[in-house]
Amino acid sequence: MDKRIVIVTGAAKGIGKAIAQRMINDNYITILVDVDEKKGESLANKLGRLAKFLACDISNKNEVNSLFKTVVNEFGHIDVVVNNAGIISDNMIWKMPVENFDKVIEVNLKGTWLMCKAAGTLMREQKYGRIINITSRAWLGNIGQSNYSVSKAGVVGLTRVLALELGKYGVLVNAIAPGLIDTPLTQKLPQDIQEKLIQAQPIKSIGQPEDIANVVAFLSDDSTQFITGQTIYVDGGKSIGAGL
């Protein structure tokens, strides 16, 4: 049987790094994708023979198309695509320059859409595949994130549409909505803000990148056959409120 192939975007650090590590442990040939070439290359070298780094800006159509071409030329097929790359640029709407809205939509929504278009087109022909989009609990609404929440709400909608379009071709499309996860992105938050966010969850601790990687592994596994179009919250219960 052919080796299973997975692409993970935003794999140079944080959640993407944990996903890449987990997929390698599960014996996938793992294509780490990132704009950060230095970190991506050095991580792939550390992860060993199942890891390969390819530089790609997911918001650039030509780079995304060439990424898929390179992987298919080398391996012949792709089993799983994990769209994890994402950015934030927070501010209240009255202070947010329109450029910050554009930038976040460009990467988080358009970039994920471009990756889904390339993956969906290929997987439809293969009659097999899994697309896993990393959205955020913040799609439900977060102060200061009128750009980010909107981009992640778009990813939930995209996931549902693609589940409808691709289901009959054997392609399953799901999303994972992380809550507060301990990564370089959230480590920049002041300690008191982190503590406030933790106290607003039923589970009073911060999530680990591996909590997301576990769910990616479950959704990617061949034994998972009847779940599509869903958004799975991995957020310490934040999406149901703190129960105060």
Ligand code: NAD
């Ligand atoms: P991070 O900033 O630690 O890592 C993101 C990675 O994506 C970086 O390596 C970065 O270089 C890469 N990247 C950025 N723009 C890119 C582009 N255009 N093309 C390719 N790669 C690009 O972030 P993280 O905390 O690990 O978050 C990963 C994903 O999880 C993001 O989509 C984020 O929105 C989502 N998320 C994170 C949290 C959290 O608490 N950390 C919560 C909810 C959702």
